[in-house]
Amino acid sequence: MPRGRYALHDQHDHTPLADEHFQCAPGPSGWRYVSQLTAPDGDHLGSVDLTLDALGRPLRLELHAGSWQVRGAALDGVTWVRTDPTGTHATEGNVRAHAFTGSSPAFLVATARLLRLTPSAAATRVRLVAFTDPVLAPRTVDQSWALVDRETHTTDNGPLIVDAYQVTTLDTGEQHTVHLAGDVVLSAPGVELEDLDSPPSDLG
DSSP states (O other): OOEEEEEEEOTTTOOEEEEEEEEEEEOSSSEEEEEEEEOTTSOEEEEEEEEEOTTSOEEEEEEEETTEEEEEEESSSEEEEEEOTTSSOEEEEEESOSEEEESSTHHHHHHHHHHOOOTTSOOEEEEEEEEETTTTEEEEEEEEEEEEEEEEEEETTEEEEEEEEEEEETTTOOEEEEEEETTEEEEETTEEEEEESSOOOOOO
């Protein structure tokens, strides 16, 4: 069960945004990730709780940012309920999309798990609903994912397989690379793995 800390920063000027203290593990349903986010000054910013089923689909998602809250799951595409800070208004959304995404590194692992790409496969298109900070506003995005490299590294705990994905945002053409080892993000735009107290889990 990996536990650790990601440092999140602005992709353009590298301003520190948050620390995400996380733990994740495979489970009976598939995979679960939970985290707490803190600001650079130590204030609590929010939390992430994501459970995937055995096929990588979002079985349950709960996000908190400030006083905003989102709960969602894969249902007729993806369905969610977003609640405002006063708790008096809740809006429901539904989109014919494959899964969710957002600023948490958990969503990168989840998308890779959903697609199950191989190094020889062509790029795969995926539609995601992104919840954007700081008010968890939903936005539909189309991306293309390709597994462009797979390397095996020798470690004290046995071989570590590192996958490099090329991710393209289709409406802008912007491309970036995401490096994953099992269920841990080693590097991605705006994400740095600062601490990890146990090896990544092998998601198969």
